[in-house]
Amino acid sequence: MNAYPTNAMAEPVLLAARPTDWTVLKPLLFQSIGQTLEMVLITLVIGGFLGLVLGVVLYGTRPGNLFENAVVYRILDFIVNIIRPIPFIIFLAAMQPVTIAVVGTSIGTVAAIFPMVVMCTVATSRLVEQNLVPVDHGMIEAARAMGASKLTIIRTVLIPEALAPLILAYAFLFIGVLDMSAMAGYIGGGGLGNFAIAYGYQKFDQTVTWTAVIIMIVLVQVVQGIANAIAKRILKRQQ
């Protein structure tokens, strides 16, 4: 029999006494890990790329930069500033009509990914912009003097020069997106966040909650560790 009724609010006191049943939970856990990775990776690939483009545009249109354009910069800067501080759980709810219009539904993994991509794009753009700003203008000027086009300069000078901080920024984003995915799980996206809440927190099963937490910690540690190692190697040449 299923010891975990779908109605999570049902008689919690009685349920708490039951031991953790891993034979049922294990497949659910693996499914959750899969859902989390799916949400996080899809969001990071799409949102990370769109954010890179938006970040380069933000950087480039800044006063004194390659594509200097005060109007475009102010509009984009304003939009980014509006969206970024909204707590994701509220953004998720606020975006629901847009999500339904775009995805067709507001429930499930795909529906969760859409608002995550939007938020990730916005967050990435700001991080990319901030990490491009310190790149020495002299190198850009040198490339221009050699006849490099603006897009070539972005591709071959600007991004390579900012690569180490950009990699660290993306590791930071991974953690942010993982955080978002936990909240998105709540609206039916599934994943580790949902797993921890539904089968751990709401069932008073600390073991399940902490299992999910530890898996997330390990994920973060692995990604951060890899990013640190790569960034360190690049920085070592630069300094």
Add this chain to the structure above:
Amino acid sequence: MSQPIITFDHVVKEFRDRGAKRAFRAVDDVSLTINRGDVFGVIGYSGAGKSTLVRLINELERPTSGTVTVLGSNVTALGESQLRPIRQKIGMIFQQFNLFSTKTVAQNVAYPLQLDHWRKDYQDRRVAELLEFVGLADQTGKYPSQLSGGQKQRVGIARALATNPEILLADEATSALDPDTTSEVLALLKRVNEEFGITIVVITHQMNVVQRIANRVAVMSAGRVVESGDVYDVFAAPREAVTKRFIATAVDGVPEPERVAQLHRDWPGRIVTVLIRQKDVAAGEHGDAVAASGQNISQLIARHGVASSLLYGGIDTVGGSAIGAITYEFSGDEARLRPFLDELGRDSDLIDFGTAACPVDYDAALAAAGPRAAGADRHGERDENEKGEPR
């Protein structure tokens, strides 16, 4: 004969800061011609507009008005993509070197070749050749951070020469280097000019850089070219106060007021500074011809039998000819001294500081020395000529 390679025609560049009511004129109505094969020095204090001027050549800055002609093209009329082939004919090196920090020495030098879509094996050959030329053949795999300042600038020069440019722009290229390294880099630039016939435009605030490698020079002040010409002429007969100040930093000579006062304390006789100019200075757009000076001092001293002591001075060669000033104490009775000084004054420029008992005021002494004297300030006399017309 001399063929113009870069021509400025009444060029103005203004910068408008946000919120500022009036635009700032960085380059103010400059007309200037640089000939093929020149090493052309542009000297001025920081903020004089010389860095902006040099950026108008490869159009890193666009002029507000006027035209710049480079290699026969009116570059002011060209769009960013049309400028590309011209820019590949103009190398540029920088004060802060501006090497790509994530690329190796070889990758830095290869970068302009990649932009020009060279075949990989041609690139490799060219990079090796260039690094050999600048003496860094053994540093190919290093990153810029592993190099010394002088090495970085040599990589910068190799990179600037990669696409066989006809012009090299050097923007304060030695200002971040120590004196020894400066000498190395200047020697290398001289070789670039002599071996490849590349025209070099050197922007600097160091007069000795101009003195050592330039054959022609323009002096900038507040966005204007206040004086230009052959290096010897400008050094030997500076007309503008700013030029005189620069020359004083490169060639020792005329003693400053404190030193004159000290000399008067130590020496009772007549303190006289004789300007040394080995050659006549031709008349140019900035002034009339100036005769050579100080070429017969020893003879005259011997002939008139005056007692003399050498107190102070400095002579340097500029463009192969000697320039400087020597300060003497002449003593003896007035009957001997008078005709001696008269004759010396006819054939040389003198600054007469008087005797310890009867000193001449410093500024008055310089003023009395006349328009030919290096220390005299003729500022304000020639507003008409300050436009800097090309010769």
